[in-house]
Amino acid sequence: MIRCIIVDDEPLAQEVLEAHILRYGHLEIVAKCAHALEAFDVLHKEAVDLMFLDIRMPSISGIDFLQSLKNPPKVIFTTAYTEYGHKGFELDAVDYLLKPVSYERFEKSMQKLIRMLPDERPEGKSYTYFKVSGKLIKVHHEDLMYAQSVKDYIMIKTTKGSLLTHLTMKSLTELLPGNTFIRVHRSYLVNIAKVDRVDRTCLKLAGAEIPIGENYRDSVWKHLK
Numbered sequence: 001m002i003r004c005i006i007v008d009d010e011p012l013a014q015e016v017l018e019a020h021i022l023r024y025g026h027l028e029i030v031a032k033c034a035h036a037l038e039a040f041d042v043l044h045k046e047a048v049d050l051m052f053l054d055i056r057m058p059s060i061s062g063i064d065f066l067q068s069l070k071n072p073p074k075v076i077f078t079t080a081y082t083e084y085g086h087k088g089f090e091l092d093a094v095d096y097l098l099k100p101v102s103y104e105r106f107e108k109s110m111q112k113l114i115r116m117l118p119d120e121r122p123e124g125k126s127y128t129y130f131k132v133s134g135k136l137i138k139v140h141h142e143d144l145m146y147a148q149s150v151k152d153y154i155m156i157k158t159t160k161g162s163l164l165t166h167l168t169m170k171s172l173t174e175l176l177p178g179n180t181f182i183r184v185h186r187s188y189l190v191n192i193a194k195v196d197r198v199d200r201t202c203l204k205l206a207g208a209e210i211p212i213g214e215n216y217r218d219s220v221w222k223h224l225k
Contacts, residue, residue, distance in 0.1 A: 001028045001129055002117070003047055007039040007062065008032075008054040008078060013099060017052050017078065020106040023166055025131050026175055027110075036065035048073045050094075050113065055079040066091055074116065076109050107171060114174075128175050130156065130165040137163060141180060145194045145206045147172055149187040157206060182223050185213040192223055 004027050006017050014032050021027045030046050033039040035057055042048065051073050055062040062079075066072055075091070080099040094116060095109040128144075129136045143159045149169045156163040167175075173183060183189050184203065188210050197204040198220070202211050212220055 002026060002049045002113070003028050003030050004050040004052060004073075005030050005039060005042055005046075005048055006032045006052045007036065007057070007065075008052070009034050009057045010054070013054065013078065016099075016101055017106075020101065020103050022131050023103060024107065024110055024171065025129060025136075025165065025167060028136070036060045036062070039065070043069070043073070049117070050074045050076065052076050052078055056081065063091065074113060076113070111174065130163060130167070132163045132165050139163070141177065141191070142193075144176075144181075144191055146188060146190040146208070146210060157208075182219060184216050184220050185211050186215075195224070198224060 004021065006014050006021075006029065008014050008017070018029060018032065021029055027050070030048055031039075031042045033042060036059065039051070039053075043051075053062040053066065053075050055077055056079060057065075060068075062077060066075055075093045077093050077096045078099060078101060079096075094113050097105060097109060126142070127138050127140045129138050131137075139156065139158055145157045145159065147157065147169075148155045150164070152166060153164050154167045154169065154172055156165060169183070169187070169189060173181070173189060176189070180193060181189055181191055190203070190205055190210060195203050195205050198212075200212070200217070202209050203220070204210075
């Protein structure tokens with residue numbers, strides 16, 4: 001899990017980021033801070049990997065705050081003002097998000113971050129946390145058999161039962177190691193180690209018959225070979 005804090009004096013901006021973080025499902029919110037001094041205390045007490053940092057705040061700006069830190073975590077700036085972009089990148093920020101932040105834009109930032117944190121790449125982990133009914137549930141990859149897209153949710157079938165989480169199939173694919181989990185259909189992702197039988201149009205896994213989409217057939221055969 002990537003441990004993060006939100007530093008923003010606007011409650012609504014905090015709520016938007018928190019919703020995106022929980023939906024993404026691969027981050028843990030350590031604290032939400034309304035100003036830099038509060039964030040400073042958190043950073044000296046907690047291990048933090050990532051800071052979502054507003055630029056215009058009372059007393060001290062996000063830029064000045066970041067420059068005051070000796071060993072800052074990775075930073076994603078959030079602001080309603082475009083003129084600070086160049087300064088943010090001069091400070092090696094992961095990204096620069098303009099408010100209001102859409103979930104799609106947030107996802108792109110997470111992809112950039114994961115490329116910078118090799119320990120957090122899906123291939124290096126044996127488990128993933130998923131948000132289910134307001135709680136984070138740890139699922140070991142060896143127990144995850146397949147996932148099915150159900151409207152705005154993903155139904156995850158494990159050896160211990162089924163879980164329903166608010167994710168897109170695209171996000172799930174990026175969370176899980178690509179050498180084990182593959183898309184076989186626009187609505188299905190499977191653990192190839194759990195596949196029992198395959199034919200041209202479907203595969204059998206954990207007692208279920210899962211369709212193979214025409215656009216995914218070549219990829220499926222390539223992974224199975």
